[in-house]
């Protein structure tokens with residue numbers, strides 16, 4: 001990896017500068033938590049083709065031994081994020097944790113196993129109704145929608161449609177109604193509408209992870225609407241005295257995180273550069 005020593009950016013907010021200072025002061029008590037798609041992995045049209053940015057695993061592996069914990073918190077099934085990210089069996093990532101399905105699943109590198117709750121029967125019921133509903137709306141696969149089977153959730157993607165935003169907008173209300181009918185919630189994301197069980201979000205997942213780790217500071221990086229719950233958790237915890245740094249992996253597709261972030265970087269490449277610069281700064285201070 002090249003030198004990042006002089007490239008550690010300064011957060012634009014006082015709270016973010018405090019968060020970064022606390023992280024650098026006691027890195028061994030810091031938690032670094034990151035989203036996967038759009039943050040560690042560039043966005044691509046086919047979710048199965050997504051891969052971690054080539055610099056992501058080396059940067060995480062360099063940083064992880066220097067901090068209290070590194071966690072990936074993702075809407076993906078944990079096993080899928082581990083596979084697409086290439087996170088398993090990596091020297092330096094022996095204690096990595098991947099919290100999948102917005103925190104409902106947990107994979108840890110020590111055991112290599114995934115812990116999951118029982119499946120919600122509402123997901124199977126909603127899944128069974130989806131193809132007919134999309135056909136009734138003239139929004140089937142022939143119109144560019146694509147159903148992602150996620151096991152504990154089901155998602156409808158519109159990125160491949162001729163007008164992805166228009167299809168997304170047209171599907172939002174009917175899919176919200178379908179979710180409600182089956183006791184699920186609708187999770188909107190980057191040209192994706194996911195129907196998933198209620199009761200867990202990235203804010204709950206991050207808060208639990210911080211408590212379990214005895215964290216004294218946190219860095220959270222995300223790019224999409226599902227990351228706002230984690231942003232809100234960090235904001236709340238800052239009010240309770242836990243310093244935190246909010247990083248936005250910025251894109252032209254999502255604006256909602258930029259104003260809430262202490263630091264905006266240019267997509268996964270910017271996140272990787274930030275992680276590398278952090279590792280160098282921490283190592284240099286030893």
Ligand SMILES: O=P(O)(O)OC[C@H]1O[C@H](O[C@H]2O[C@H](CO)[C@@H](O)[C@H](O)[C@H]2O)[C@H](O)[C@@H](O)[C@@H]1O
Pocket residue numbers: 035036037038042043044045046047048050073074075076148150155157159189190191192194224226
């Ligand atoms: O929480 P995340 O790790 O950000 O996962 C959120 C969703 O990401 C995936 O969809 C997004 O990435 C795809 C691949 O780049 C892209 O094609 C799609 O348009 C994006 O929305 C994934 O497919 C979903 O299951 C995740 O929930």
